[in-house]
Amino acid sequence: MKRIVRSTLQTALNLAFFAILGTAILSATYYLTHAAIVHSEQQEKLKLITQIVPTELFDNDIIQDTLPIAADPLLGTTETTTAYRARLKGVPSTVVLEAIAPDGYSGKIALVLAVRSNGQLAGVRVVAHKETPGLGDYIELGKSPWIKGFDDKSRTEYSAEDWQVQKDGGKFSYMTGATITPRAVIKAVHHALQYFDAHRDELFAPQGGRS
């Protein structure tokens, strides 16, 4: 009996030793790479943001000037997201919002939108999607300029019926064979603009850098 206890204990200690050793190695690596990871993630975000917000439109540290946005059905979000505010000489020029189109052909389509203070879209980009390659993926800028069709559009310029693909009587083009994808994106952008119009003052509120 004693022997069994002893060998079990030994085995357990052995496993625990390796677990602790592994954790120590991981902690050390995390510690060493953490700063670089945060840096490259921010660079990546900045790269995306500057694609839709021209750099001459802001002079603030846009990555730091953030505002937490509570989940909202108009944005399609289920978790708190972050809005980035672009300011030029302290005057708010553009806000970058995240939105999700929940009804893509295969699941959610994640978008970022940049909206100017006058309610015009500065640009929209697809961040993540699972649409059919070669068919529904023309919403990516790398595949087709379709997404640029949103540039400079606003909710006041187009009526609610216009925010649809041409096939449904709207003003947006689409590609034959894949209408579900653009429908989802257009709807999500339209909703996000409604959200923007309803929350404009909060979005541009001066106090920033809460993150």
Added chain:
Amino acid sequence: MNLHEMKDIAYNGLWKQNPGLVQLLGLCPLLAVSNTLVNAVSLGLATTLVMSLSSAAIAPIRSYVPNEIRIPVFILIIAVLVTVVQYIMNAYMYGLYVVLGIFIPLIVTNCIVLARAESFASKNPMLPSAFDGMMMGLGLTAVLASLGALREVIGKGTLLSGIDLVFGESAKAWVIHVIPDYHGFLLAILPPGAFIGLGLLIAGKNWLDLRAAAKPRKQPAANVQPEAAQG
């Protein structure tokens, strides 16, 4: 480790027991990430690194680990190494990290890594084990690279697309447009293309082996030509 032993290990890893073509282990990443050459080689090299390190780490401790818990300990070591590689890629190759996504952490579950730990590193000294891990990894990388190149050329008409994710923006010029003005052949990029491509590679290897075995006799009919299954 003498030269003969080394040659044996290398031959096993690269050809005779090739993980991708013969053992058929680790097919999930093989099929999923082989849509372009750059993706394929990147994941292949990450796997090779993990396999060399894990085999090298497991071999010296093999006599201290009780037999009953060796599998959990091996998995623990592999998981730690994969996470270290993942952190490093996340920090210094962010673009590639995003593209390879879930397949980096999934190296842990790639059975070829544990298979080498269990069947080779747990029975051999450190140097041959590390070499075996490396050769098996390179064998897998070679298959991944062939499959990636095949799918990329047929599917997109290019080679090395996405190289800028590894070497920065300036590398964009390295992309080779094998077939100019190519409209793409979607099947090759989608999962079926991976299965068909791997099938062709396996058939090709078997054909070469058969031919080598039958050398003294007349060559067997070459009706297993890769193109046959293409349509």
